[in-house]
Amino acid sequence: MNLELRRVHLDSASLIQEILESAPNYTRNTEGVENIPSDGIDSLNAIPEGCKHDQKYFMVVYQGDDDIGVVDLIFGFPDHETAFLGLLLLRESHQGTGLGKETYLAVESLVREKGFRKVRLAVVDSNPVQRFWEKLGFRETGVVRSHEGRNLRSTKRVLEKRL
Secondary structure (H helix, E strand, C coil), rough: CCEEEECCCCCHHHHCCCCCCHHHHHHHHHHCCCCCCCCCHHHHHCCCCCCCHHEEEEEEEEECEEEEEEEEEEEECCCCCEEEEEEEEHHHHHHHCCHHHHHHHHHHHHHHHHHEEEEEEEEEEECCHHHHHHCCEEEEEEEEEEECCCCCCEEEEEEECCC
């Protein structure tokens, strides 16, 4: 489907914000609000404790010339053989078209290319996407944590796929 992942930095915060706002159901399902005005810059800056910024690959997903989504990937977290997928989100106008799967396959290819053996992610129970990830080969690890959104409480489950 001619997808490309392009790594971006802080100078792309307004583009990231616009893409995030084009998928309000995600924010509603995970945060309990329609949108978060600082989400673009916050997403670009967020790294897990103990990680360095050079481990983070925040990317815009392009289909031809159109920016259709974002991917947030942390290499070497939580361990040296794992890449953590913090976010894979497409504009709502592009969801349900097979592009989510294609985007993930591009992410998996990048993870393999960098020499990592597993992809890990967390799914918030109030966001109905776990089945999507399970179809791609992810399985629950048994790790379940509480999730505190801005206006919503839920749980999140850690899923993992060995490559």
